[in-house]
Amino acid sequence: MSEQDNTIAEVKTDSLSDSAIRRSLLGCADAADQAKFEALMMLDDEFERRVYRLELELADDFSFGELSKEEQELFSRRFLVTPGRRRGLAVSEALSKAISFERASQARPASQRSRLKSLSLFAFNRPWASAALAGAALLIFATLFWLSLKAPPVRQLVVNNKQKPTPNSEPQYAHPVASQSPQDRSAPDRSKAEQQPTITLQPEAKSEQKQTVQLANQNGEAATIRFELLLNVAPTTGTTYEAKLMSADGMEVATFSEFKAQPGSQPQVVLDIPARLLKNGSYCIELKQNPASGKDEFERYCFEVRQE
Numbered sequence: 001m002s003e004q005d006n007t008i009a010e011v012k013t014d015s016l017s018d019s020a021i022r023r024s025l026l027g028c029a030d031a032a033d034q035a036k037f038e039a040l041m042m043l044d045d046e047f048e049r050r051v052y053r054l055e056l057e058l059a060d061d062f063s064f065g066e067l068s069k070e071e072q073e074l075f076s077r078r079f080l081v082t083p084g085r086r087r088g089l090a091v092s093e094a095l096s097k098a099i100s101f102e103r104a105s106q107a108r109p110a111s112q113r114s115r116l117k118s119l120s121l122f123a124f125n126r127p128w129a130s131a132a133l134a135g136a137a138l139l140i141f142a143t144l145f146w147l148s149l150k151a152p153p154v155r156q157l158v159v160n161n162k163q164k165p166t167p168n169s170e171p172q173y174a175h176p177v178a179s180q181s182p183q184d185r186s187a188p189d190r191s192k193a194e195q196q197p198t199i200t201l202q203p204e205a206k207s208e209q210k211q212t213v214q215l216a217n218q219n220g221e222a223a224t225i226r227f228e229l230l231l232n233v234a235p236t237t238g239t240t241y242e243a244k245l246m247s248a249d250g251m252e253v254a255t256f257s258e259f260k261a262q263p264g265s266q267p268q269v270v271l272d273i274p275a276r277l278l279k280n281g282s283y284c285i286e287l288k289q290n291p292a293s294g295k296d297e298f299e300r301y302c303f304e305v306r307q308e
Contacts, residue, residue, distance in 0.1 A: 015047075016040070021054050026071060027078035056088055063092035196272075200228040201285070201301040210282065212304045215275055224272045229287055229301050231267040235260075240290045241269050248282035258290075278305045 016024070016036055023029035024037040040047040061067050062075050080086050199213055213225065229243075242257040254277055261267045269287060283305060288298040 018054060021051060022058060025051070025055060025058060025079055026074040028074055055085060056092070059085070059088045059092040060095075062089065063096040196224055196226055198226045198228060199303065200230065200268075201303060202230055203232060204284070204300040204302050206232075210302050210304045212306055213278070215278060215305060215307045223275045225275055225278070227271045227273060227285065227301070228262075229269045229271060229285065229299075231261060231269065232299070234267050235289070242288050242290050243269070243271055244286045244288075245273060245277070246284045246286060248284075253277055253283070280305055280307055 016033060020029060020033045021037065024034055029037065041051065058067075058075065058079065062072065067075060080089065197213070199211060201211060215225075235241075240258045240260055242255070244255055245253040247253055254273070256271055261269050271285065281304070282302065284300050284302040286298045286300055
């Protein structure tokens with residue numbers, strides 16, 4: 001047997017009682033008991049667990065007013081010297097208040113007790129009620145986060161037409177304002193497309209005055225207006241164009257990209273613009289060759305819009 005085991009055995013032959021341990025915890029034990037208390041706390045784990053239980057009992061007795069006046073003073077001055085003991089006292093005081101409230105509610109009339117009981121369901125000193133409220137808050141946060149992921153992103157109006165435009169094809173618009181047209185259209189839709197207004201525009205340098213576009217007020221789906229932009233120079237093979245529709249105050253209304261020129265007696269770029277994008281006022285289309293022949297070179301095609 002080791003020297004430490006012999007020391008524990010010698011101390012345990014005259015072990016301390018619960019009352020002696022309580023006096024040691026309150027700091028009023030005699031010198032012999034205090035020495036045994038300190039020796040057993042360092043050497044015996046079982047004795048340490050016993051002391052912890054008696055610490056909780058002391059905290060309960062203080063909270064429920066079962067200590068004498070002298071013991072209460074010793075408890076306040078000498079016992080509450082560690083954070084763990086102060087936490088134990090807080091738990092005991094909460095338990096004492098809960099029991100006092102329950103006893104008071106039992107003394108009230110039955111109708112008043114039922115109302116107090118219903119209100120106490122959401123008391124934050126009940127662990128299950130706090131957990132329920134935390135769960136509800138987490139559910140609301142998760143729902144809001146899921147809705148934010150489902151919301152459609154805001155996109156700039158960009159038209160991408162990689163194929164050569166034909167009389168029966170229309171560009172696809174990413175912006176919701178410009179209505180999209182399905183690839184396979186019925187006969188009435190094709191006849192309607194054939195009847196869409198067509199405006200031929202010269203570059204601003206060659207045009208003496210702005211051409212006027214008359215728009216009729218229409219209900220339902222907005223029609224498109226076809227703009228034929230005449231080119232001064234025949235494009236080379238593989239050349240594409242991009243265009244910007246600009247308002248009179250310099251604001252960008254829509255962007256169109258990757259258009260090819262139409263062959264003919266005079267080359268032209270065909271651009272279909274939804275009528276709903278055009279209001280009363282002046283507009284210009286800036287047409288740029290891609291790849292550009294020079295730095296920031298583009299042709300401007302200006303026109304006026306009037307609604308009947």
